[in-house]
Amino acid sequence: MLGRIRGTLAEKTPPFVLVDVMGVGYEIQLPMTSLYQLPDVGNEVIIFTHFVVREDAQLLFGFATKKERALFREVIKANGVGPKLALTILSGMSAQQFVQAVHDGDITSLVKLPGVGKKTAERLVVEMKDRLGNLDISASVTLDGNVNVDEQTTSIDTTESAKSEAISALVALGYSQVQATKMVKDVFQDSLSSEELIRASLRNIA
Structure with missing residues (x-):
C-alpha cells in the first residue's frame, strides 16, 4: 500500500494535485483542508496517502497529517x-x-x-x-512545514481562471454546477485566488 509520497509538486488543480517522484507523476485527490496547506508549485511536498483499488479505478487520496488520514x-x-x-x-x-x-x-x-x-x-x-x-485530532505542522494555515499566501490567479477553477473544484466535491456557481458568486472578490474562493465558499455555507 502507498502510505506516503514525497516529491515535487508539479500541478495543483483543486481538489487534485500531481506530485513528481523521480519522473513518475502521482495524481492525488485531497480534501480542501489539506490542499490549503500546500506550498507553491515547484516545491517539495510530503503527503500521507490512502490507496483505494476498485474494479474500475485505482484512486489515491492524500492528507496533510497522519491524524487527518486516520480520521x-x-x-x-x-x-x-x-x-x-x-x-x-x-x-x-x-x-x-x-x-x-x-x-x-x-x-x-x-x-x-x-x-x-x-x-x-x-x-x-x-x-x-x-x-x-x-482519536487525537489536533493542530499539526502543515505539508510545507508551517503551522498557521490561514497566514499562508497564494499566488493571485486571473479573475476568470480563479472563478472557473473554484467552481470546478466544488463540483468535483459533489456540489451541482448551479450550487457551485452561486457559492463562488456569493463570495467573489477580484483579489482572491481560486483556493481562497473555494475556502470562502465552503466557509460561507457552514
Missing part, C-alpha cells in the same frame, strides 16, 4: 460512506470541526455538506461517536 479511515468505515463522500465531508469542515459535530450530535452542520442527508448524518453520529473518542 478519513474511520469515516469510510461508517455504513454508506465511501471515500468520495468522506473527502467531501473533510473538505467542508476541518477534522476538529467534524469531531466536534459528531460529539455534539450536530446534525444541522453535517447535512449542509453535499451528499450528506439527514439519515447519513444521524448514522455518522451514532456509528462514530465512540470510535472518535480516542
